[in-house]
Amino acid sequence: MLEAAELECERGARRLFHGISFAVTAGELLRVAGANGSGKTSLLRILCGLASPSAGVVRWKGQPIGELREEYARELVYIGHAPAVKDDLTPSENLAITCRLAGRPAGPAALRAALGQLGVPELPVRKLSQGQRRRAALARLWVSDAPLWLLDEPYAALDADGMEALNGRIGSHAAAGGAVVYTTHQEVGIRSTQVVDLGAGA
Protein backbone atom coordinates (compact mmCIF):
# COMPACT_ATOMS: atom_id res chain seq x y z
CA MET A 1 0.00 0.00 0.00
CA LEU A 2 2.53 2.57 1.14
CA GLU A 3 5.90 2.66 -0.51
CA ALA A 4 8.88 4.94 0.16
CA ALA A 5 11.78 5.12 -2.27
CA GLU A 6 15.22 6.57 -1.49
CA LEU A 7 13.88 9.23 0.89
CA GLU A 8 16.29 11.90 1.98
CA CYS A 9 15.64 14.69 4.45
CA GLU A 10 17.70 17.78 5.10
CA ARG A 11 17.10 20.25 7.89
CA GLY A 12 19.12 23.38 7.22
CA ALA A 13 22.61 22.20 6.33
CA ARG A 14 22.23 18.89 8.22
CA ARG A 15 21.31 15.71 6.43
CA LEU A 16 19.04 13.80 8.79
CA PHE A 17 18.73 10.61 6.77
CA HIS A 18 19.12 9.39 3.21
CA GLY A 19 18.42 6.33 1.14
CA ILE A 20 15.42 5.24 3.22
CA SER A 21 13.30 2.78 1.26
CA PHE A 22 10.56 0.44 2.42
CA ALA A 23 7.16 -0.85 1.47
CA VAL A 24 4.27 -1.41 3.85
CA THR A 25 1.53 -3.80 2.80
CA ALA A 26 -1.89 -4.49 4.32
CA GLY A 27 -1.73 -5.90 7.82
CA GLU A 28 1.81 -4.72 8.45
CA LEU A 29 3.24 -2.81 11.39
CA LEU A 30 6.30 -0.73 10.70
CA ARG A 31 8.27 0.72 13.55
CA VAL A 32 10.54 3.68 12.92
CA ALA A 33 13.45 3.52 15.33
CA GLY A 34 16.32 5.92 15.95
CA ALA A 35 17.86 8.21 18.54
CA ASN A 36 16.52 11.65 19.44
CA GLY A 37 17.08 13.99 16.53
CA SER A 38 17.50 11.22 13.99
CA GLY A 39 14.49 12.43 12.02
CA LYS A 40 11.64 10.10 13.05
CA THR A 41 9.08 12.89 13.16
CA SER A 42 10.42 14.34 9.90
CA LEU A 43 10.04 10.95 8.24
CA LEU A 44 6.44 10.62 9.41
CA ARG A 45 5.63 14.15 8.26
CA ILE A 46 7.08 13.28 4.85
CA LEU A 47 5.05 10.07 4.73
CA CYS A 48 1.79 11.89 5.38
CA GLY A 49 2.61 14.66 2.91
CA LEU A 50 3.00 17.55 5.36
CA ALA A 51 6.66 17.98 4.46
CA SER A 52 8.38 17.24 1.19
CA PRO A 53 11.55 15.14 1.09
CA SER A 54 14.70 16.69 -0.38
CA ALA A 55 14.98 13.58 -2.53
CA GLY A 56 12.96 10.45 -3.13
CA VAL A 57 9.25 9.80 -3.44
CA VAL A 58 6.39 8.39 -1.39
CA ARG A 59 3.79 6.33 -3.25
CA TRP A 60 0.33 5.26 -2.15
CA LYS A 61 -1.02 2.32 -4.14
CA GLY A 62 1.54 3.07 -6.82
CA GLN A 63 0.86 6.78 -7.20
CA PRO A 64 3.05 9.59 -5.80
CA ILE A 65 1.22 11.20 -2.86
CA GLY A 66 1.94 14.68 -4.24
CA GLU A 67 -0.52 13.94 -7.05
CA LEU A 68 -3.19 12.46 -4.80
CA ARG A 69 -3.35 15.15 -2.10
CA GLU A 70 -6.83 15.15 -0.53
CA GLU A 71 -7.54 11.71 -1.95
CA TYR A 72 -4.55 10.37 -0.02
CA ALA A 73 -5.37 12.44 3.07
CA ARG A 74 -8.76 10.74 3.29
CA GLU A 75 -7.05 7.36 3.47
CA LEU A 76 -4.84 8.10 6.44
CA VAL A 77 -4.88 9.07 10.07
CA TYR A 78 -1.87 11.04 11.29
CA ILE A 79 -1.46 11.61 14.99
CA GLY A 80 1.50 13.86 15.57
CA HIS A 81 3.54 14.90 18.55
CA ALA A 82 1.12 17.74 19.28
CA PRO A 83 -2.18 16.10 20.20
CA ALA A 84 -4.36 18.48 18.13
CA VAL A 85 -6.96 18.84 20.86
CA LYS A 86 -8.31 22.24 21.86
CA ASP A 87 -7.99 23.19 25.53
CA ASP A 88 -11.35 24.93 25.61
CA LEU A 89 -13.37 22.08 24.14
CA THR A 90 -14.37 18.77 25.67
CA PRO A 91 -12.89 15.49 24.37
CA SER A 92 -16.08 14.57 22.52
CA GLU A 93 -16.30 18.00 20.86
CA ASN A 94 -12.65 17.69 19.86
CA LEU A 95 -13.16 14.22 18.48
CA ALA A 96 -16.31 15.18 16.56
CA ILE A 97 -14.44 18.10 14.95
CA THR A 98 -11.37 16.04 14.08
CA CYS A 99 -13.53 13.41 12.41
CA ARG A 100 -15.48 16.00 10.45
CA LEU A 101 -12.25 17.73 9.32
CA ALA A 102 -11.00 14.40 8.04
CA GLY A 103 -14.21 14.03 6.01
CA ARG A 104 -15.43 11.05 8.05
CA PRO A 105 -18.08 12.39 10.43
CA ALA A 106 -18.97 10.09 13.32
CA GLY A 107 -22.21 9.91 15.25
CA PRO A 108 -22.41 10.86 18.94
CA ALA A 109 -22.81 7.21 19.98
CA ALA A 110 -19.58 6.18 18.23
CA LEU A 111 -17.75 9.13 19.80
CA ARG A 112 -19.01 8.28 23.28
CA ALA A 113 -18.07 4.64 22.85
CA ALA A 114 -14.53 5.50 21.71
CA LEU A 115 -13.90 7.90 24.58
CA GLY A 116 -15.57 5.54 27.03
CA GLN A 117 -13.24 2.69 26.07
CA LEU A 118 -10.25 4.87 26.84
CA GLY A 119 -11.82 6.25 30.01
CA VAL A 120 -11.51 9.90 29.08
CA PRO A 121 -13.68 12.09 31.33
CA GLU A 122 -15.99 14.61 29.64
CA LEU A 123 -14.32 17.77 30.97
CA PRO A 124 -12.71 20.66 29.09
CA VAL A 125 -9.34 19.33 27.91
CA ARG A 126 -7.66 22.12 29.87
CA LYS A 127 -8.48 20.23 33.06
CA LEU A 128 -7.10 16.87 31.88
CA SER A 129 -3.67 15.39 32.57
CA GLN A 130 -1.10 14.78 29.82
CA GLY A 131 -1.97 11.10 29.65
CA GLN A 132 -5.69 11.84 29.39
CA ARG A 133 -5.02 14.36 26.62
CA ARG A 134 -3.06 11.74 24.74
CA ARG A 135 -5.98 9.32 25.20
CA ALA A 136 -8.39 11.99 23.94
CA ALA A 137 -6.25 12.35 20.80
CA LEU A 138 -5.87 8.59 20.33
CA ALA A 139 -9.63 8.05 20.65
CA ARG A 140 -9.69 8.96 16.98
CA LEU A 141 -8.27 5.54 16.16
CA TRP A 142 -11.36 3.89 17.65
CA VAL A 143 -13.73 5.72 15.28
CA SER A 144 -11.55 5.69 12.18
CA ASP A 145 -11.77 3.22 9.34
CA ALA A 146 -8.93 4.76 7.32
CA PRO A 147 -6.54 2.04 6.13
CA LEU A 148 -3.24 3.79 6.94
CA TRP A 149 -2.23 5.05 10.38
CA LEU A 150 0.86 7.18 10.92
CA LEU A 151 1.46 7.55 14.64
CA ASP A 152 4.22 9.71 16.08
CA GLU A 153 5.07 8.59 19.61
CA PRO A 154 1.55 7.32 20.31
CA TYR A 155 2.66 5.70 23.58
CA ALA A 156 4.11 8.88 25.10
CA ALA A 157 2.52 9.71 28.48
CA LEU A 158 0.30 6.60 28.42
CA ASP A 159 0.07 4.28 31.44
CA ALA A 160 0.16 0.47 31.24
CA ASP A 161 -3.61 0.22 30.71
CA GLY A 162 -3.50 2.80 27.97
CA MET A 163 -0.61 1.05 26.22
CA GLU A 164 -2.46 -2.23 26.36
CA ALA A 165 -5.62 -0.68 24.92
CA LEU A 166 -3.63 0.94 22.13
CA ASN A 167 -1.78 -2.32 21.38
CA GLY A 168 -5.13 -4.06 21.15
CA ARG A 169 -6.52 -1.46 18.77
CA ILE A 170 -3.40 -1.47 16.57
CA GLY A 171 -3.56 -5.28 16.49
CA SER A 172 -7.21 -5.34 15.41
CA HIS A 173 -6.54 -2.67 12.78
CA ALA A 174 -3.70 -4.74 11.30
CA ALA A 175 -5.83 -7.88 11.46
CA ALA A 176 -8.53 -6.05 9.50
CA GLY A 177 -6.05 -5.30 6.73
CA GLY A 178 -4.84 -1.90 7.85
CA ALA A 179 -1.26 -0.69 7.94
CA VAL A 180 0.48 1.18 10.76
CA VAL A 181 3.71 3.17 10.80
CA TYR A 182 4.71 4.35 14.27
CA THR A 183 7.61 5.67 16.25
CA THR A 184 8.43 4.92 19.85
CA HIS A 185 11.27 4.83 22.33
CA GLN A 186 9.69 2.40 24.71
CA GLU A 187 9.35 -1.35 24.70
CA VAL A 188 5.65 -1.51 23.97
CA GLY A 189 5.00 -5.21 23.77
CA ILE A 190 3.75 -5.35 20.23
CA ARG A 191 5.48 -7.20 17.41
CA SER A 192 6.37 -5.08 14.39
CA THR A 193 6.68 -6.79 11.05
CA GLN A 194 9.34 -4.30 9.95
CA VAL A 195 11.76 -1.87 11.55
CA VAL A 196 13.31 1.13 9.85
CA ASP A 197 16.31 2.35 11.82
CA LEU A 198 17.35 5.94 11.27
CA GLY A 199 20.51 5.46 13.33
CA ALA A 200 22.15 7.60 15.96
CA GLY A 201 21.09 10.96 14.64
CA ALA A 202 23.12 13.85 13.36
Add this chain to the structure above:
Amino acid sequence: MLAVARCIVHRDLLLALRRRSDVATALLFFVIVASLFPLGVGAEPNLLRAIAPGVIWVAALLSSMLSLGRLFAADHADGTLEQMLLGAAPLGVVVVAKGLAHWLISGLPLVAIAPLIGLQYDLGGPGLYGVLALSLLLGTPVLSLIGAIGAALTLGLRGGGVLLALLVLPLYVPVLIFGAGTADAVRAGLSASPNFSLLAAGLLITIVGAPFATATAVRIALD
Protein backbone atom coordinates in the same frame (compact mmCIF):
# COMPACT_ATOMS: atom_id res chain seq x y z
CA MET B 1 -16.07 20.23 1.43
CA LEU B 2 -18.80 22.61 2.57
CA ALA B 3 -19.34 20.41 5.60
CA VAL B 4 -15.67 20.88 6.54
CA ALA B 5 -15.93 24.66 6.06
CA ARG B 6 -19.07 24.81 8.19
CA CYS B 7 -17.37 22.71 10.83
CA ILE B 8 -14.40 25.09 11.01
CA VAL B 9 -16.56 28.22 11.24
CA HIS B 10 -18.67 26.57 13.92
CA ARG B 11 -15.59 25.46 15.82
CA ASP B 12 -13.95 28.91 15.75
CA LEU B 13 -17.17 30.56 16.92
CA LEU B 14 -17.47 28.00 19.72
CA LEU B 15 -13.87 28.64 20.76
CA ALA B 16 -14.53 32.40 20.76
CA LEU B 17 -17.61 31.81 22.89
CA ARG B 18 -15.52 29.84 25.39
CA ARG B 19 -12.96 32.66 25.49
CA ARG B 20 -15.19 35.66 25.48
CA SER B 21 -12.52 37.88 27.05
CA ASP B 22 -10.39 37.71 23.87
CA VAL B 23 -13.27 38.98 21.77
CA ALA B 24 -14.22 41.64 24.29
CA THR B 25 -10.62 42.91 24.44
CA ALA B 26 -10.54 43.69 20.72
CA LEU B 27 -13.91 45.45 20.85
CA LEU B 28 -13.01 47.49 23.93
CA PHE B 29 -9.76 48.42 22.24
CA PHE B 30 -11.78 49.78 19.31
CA VAL B 31 -14.06 51.81 21.57
CA ILE B 32 -11.20 53.19 23.66
CA VAL B 33 -8.96 54.17 20.73
CA ALA B 34 -11.87 55.93 19.05
CA SER B 35 -12.74 57.69 22.29
CA LEU B 36 -9.20 58.92 22.95
CA PHE B 37 -9.13 61.27 19.96
CA PRO B 38 -11.61 63.86 21.29
CA LEU B 39 -9.54 64.02 24.46
CA GLY B 40 -6.38 64.63 22.46
CA VAL B 41 -7.50 67.04 19.75
CA GLY B 42 -10.05 69.00 21.77
CA ALA B 43 -13.82 69.17 21.67
CA GLU B 44 -14.34 71.49 18.71
CA PRO B 45 -17.52 70.00 17.12
CA ASN B 46 -16.65 70.75 13.49
CA LEU B 47 -13.17 69.30 13.84
CA LEU B 48 -14.54 66.15 15.48
CA ARG B 49 -17.16 65.78 12.78
CA ALA B 50 -14.44 66.07 10.12
CA ILE B 51 -12.10 63.47 11.62
CA ALA B 52 -14.79 61.00 12.76
CA PRO B 53 -14.86 58.61 9.75
CA GLY B 54 -11.07 58.47 9.55
CA VAL B 55 -10.67 57.87 13.28
CA ILE B 56 -13.30 55.13 13.33
CA TRP B 57 -11.71 53.42 10.35
CA VAL B 58 -8.18 53.56 11.78
CA ALA B 59 -9.46 52.19 15.08
CA ALA B 60 -11.21 49.40 13.17
CA LEU B 61 -7.98 48.51 11.31
CA LEU B 62 -6.01 48.30 14.53
CA SER B 63 -8.67 46.35 16.38
CA SER B 64 -9.06 43.84 13.56
CA MET B 65 -5.28 43.38 13.54
CA LEU B 66 -5.16 42.77 17.27
CA SER B 67 -6.80 39.36 16.95
CA LEU B 68 -4.99 38.34 13.75
CA GLY B 69 -2.00 36.92 15.60
CA ARG B 70 -4.20 34.16 17.02
CA LEU B 71 -5.83 33.30 13.69
CA PHE B 72 -3.43 30.46 12.89
CA ALA B 73 -0.92 30.55 15.77
CA ALA B 74 -3.07 28.66 18.30
CA ASP B 75 -3.97 25.94 15.80
CA HIS B 76 -0.33 25.74 14.76
CA ALA B 77 0.86 25.28 18.35
CA ASP B 78 -1.48 22.41 19.23
CA GLY B 79 -1.19 20.57 15.93
CA THR B 80 -4.73 21.27 14.68
CA LEU B 81 -3.40 23.13 11.66
CA GLU B 82 -1.56 19.98 10.54
CA GLN B 83 -4.81 18.06 10.79
CA MET B 84 -6.56 20.72 8.72
CA LEU B 85 -3.86 20.40 6.08
CA LEU B 86 -4.46 16.66 6.04
CA GLY B 87 -8.21 17.16 6.03
CA ALA B 88 -10.75 16.28 3.41
CA ALA B 89 -11.09 19.85 2.11
CA PRO B 90 -8.52 21.81 0.09
CA LEU B 91 -6.50 24.20 2.24
CA GLY B 92 -7.99 27.19 0.41
CA VAL B 93 -11.44 26.27 1.75
CA VAL B 94 -10.07 25.90 5.28
CA VAL B 95 -8.45 29.32 5.05
CA VAL B 96 -11.64 31.00 3.78
CA ALA B 97 -13.61 29.41 6.62
CA LYS B 98 -11.12 30.66 9.19
CA GLY B 99 -11.15 34.14 7.63
CA LEU B 100 -14.96 34.16 7.71
CA ALA B 101 -14.95 33.14 11.38
CA HIS B 102 -12.42 35.86 12.17
CA TRP B 103 -14.64 38.41 10.48
CA LEU B 104 -17.77 37.23 12.31
CA ILE B 105 -15.91 37.50 15.61
CA SER B 106 -13.89 40.68 15.13
CA GLY B 107 -15.31 42.53 12.13
CA LEU B 108 -19.09 42.24 12.35
CA PRO B 109 -19.30 43.59 15.93
CA LEU B 110 -17.38 46.68 14.76
CA VAL B 111 -20.02 47.31 12.11
CA ALA B 112 -22.64 47.30 14.86
CA ILE B 113 -20.71 49.49 17.29
CA ALA B 114 -19.36 52.04 14.78
CA PRO B 115 -22.62 54.06 14.53
CA LEU B 116 -22.54 54.49 18.32
CA ILE B 117 -19.00 55.82 18.14
CA GLY B 118 -20.19 58.05 15.30
CA LEU B 119 -22.85 59.42 17.62
CA GLN B 120 -20.14 60.29 20.09
CA TYR B 121 -18.54 62.42 17.36
CA ASP B 122 -21.91 63.86 16.29
CA LEU B 123 -21.28 62.56 12.78
CA GLY B 124 -24.20 64.46 11.26
CA GLY B 125 -27.33 63.47 9.33
CA PRO B 126 -28.89 60.03 9.89
CA GLY B 127 -27.81 58.86 6.44
CA LEU B 128 -24.16 59.16 7.46
CA TYR B 129 -24.45 56.48 10.14
CA GLY B 130 -25.77 54.03 7.60
CA VAL B 131 -23.05 54.97 5.12
CA LEU B 132 -20.37 54.46 7.75
CA ALA B 133 -21.76 51.08 8.80
CA LEU B 134 -22.13 49.93 5.21
CA SER B 135 -18.56 50.95 4.38
CA LEU B 136 -17.34 48.91 7.36
CA LEU B 137 -19.55 45.99 6.32
CA LEU B 138 -17.81 45.91 2.93
CA GLY B 139 -14.34 46.78 4.22
CA THR B 140 -13.85 44.64 7.33
CA PRO B 141 -14.00 41.29 5.48
CA VAL B 142 -11.15 42.57 3.32
CA LEU B 143 -9.19 43.30 6.50
CA SER B 144 -9.73 39.73 7.75
CA LEU B 145 -8.78 38.14 4.42
CA ILE B 146 -5.65 40.26 3.85
CA GLY B 147 -4.75 39.86 7.51
CA ALA B 148 -4.91 36.09 7.11
CA ILE B 149 -2.09 36.28 4.54
CA GLY B 150 0.06 38.17 7.03
CA ALA B 151 -0.86 35.81 9.86
CA ALA B 152 0.13 32.81 7.73
CA LEU B 153 3.40 34.41 6.61
CA THR B 154 4.47 35.22 10.18
CA LEU B 155 3.46 31.80 11.50
CA GLY B 156 6.08 30.38 13.84
CA LEU B 157 8.32 33.46 13.70
CA ARG B 158 9.68 35.11 16.81
CA GLY B 159 8.32 38.63 17.21
CA GLY B 160 5.73 37.76 14.58
CA GLY B 161 3.20 40.18 16.06
CA VAL B 162 5.09 43.35 15.16
CA LEU B 163 6.16 41.98 11.80
CA LEU B 164 2.52 41.14 11.10
CA ALA B 165 1.56 44.78 11.67
CA LEU B 166 4.35 46.00 9.38
CA LEU B 167 3.32 43.56 6.66
CA VAL B 168 -0.40 44.04 6.82
CA LEU B 169 -0.99 47.72 7.63
CA PRO B 170 0.37 49.04 4.28
CA LEU B 171 -1.96 46.63 2.49
CA TYR B 172 -4.89 48.06 4.45
CA VAL B 173 -4.28 51.57 3.05
CA PRO B 174 -6.62 51.36 0.02
CA VAL B 175 -9.43 50.00 2.21
CA LEU B 176 -8.87 52.85 4.67
CA ILE B 177 -8.90 55.51 1.94
CA PHE B 178 -12.05 54.31 0.20
CA GLY B 179 -13.77 53.33 3.41
CA ALA B 180 -13.27 56.62 5.22
CA GLY B 181 -13.91 58.42 1.93
CA THR B 182 -17.54 57.24 1.78
CA ALA B 183 -18.72 59.39 4.69
CA ASP B 184 -16.62 62.35 3.52
CA ALA B 185 -18.17 62.15 0.05
CA VAL B 186 -21.70 62.12 1.45
CA ARG B 187 -20.94 65.05 3.72
CA ALA B 188 -19.56 67.02 0.76
CA GLY B 189 -22.87 66.45 -1.03
CA LEU B 190 -21.45 63.91 -3.47
CA SER B 191 -22.49 60.34 -4.09
CA ALA B 192 -20.68 57.64 -2.12
CA SER B 193 -21.37 54.99 -4.73
CA PRO B 194 -17.92 55.16 -6.43
CA ASN B 195 -16.33 54.47 -3.06
CA PHE B 196 -18.74 51.64 -2.35
CA SER B 197 -18.08 50.15 -5.78
CA LEU B 198 -14.34 50.26 -5.17
CA LEU B 199 -14.73 48.66 -1.73
CA ALA B 200 -16.93 45.93 -3.20
CA ALA B 201 -14.42 45.38 -6.01
CA GLY B 202 -11.64 45.14 -3.44
CA LEU B 203 -13.68 42.61 -1.50
CA LEU B 204 -14.22 40.46 -4.59
CA ILE B 205 -10.54 40.58 -5.53
CA THR B 206 -9.44 39.56 -2.03
CA ILE B 207 -12.03 36.76 -1.86
CA VAL B 208 -10.54 35.33 -5.05
CA GLY B 209 -6.86 36.02 -4.43
CA ALA B 210 -6.18 36.04 -0.69
CA PRO B 211 -7.13 32.41 0.14
CA PHE B 212 -4.68 31.16 -2.47
CA ALA B 213 -1.84 33.28 -1.03
CA THR B 214 -2.74 32.32 2.54
CA ALA B 215 -2.90 28.61 1.75
CA THR B 216 0.52 28.76 0.08
CA ALA B 217 1.99 30.59 3.07
CA VAL B 218 0.52 28.08 5.54
CA ARG B 219 1.92 25.19 3.51
CA ILE B 220 5.38 26.78 3.52
CA ALA B 221 5.19 27.47 7.25
CA LEU B 222 4.38 23.83 8.01
CA ASP B 223 6.91 22.26 5.64
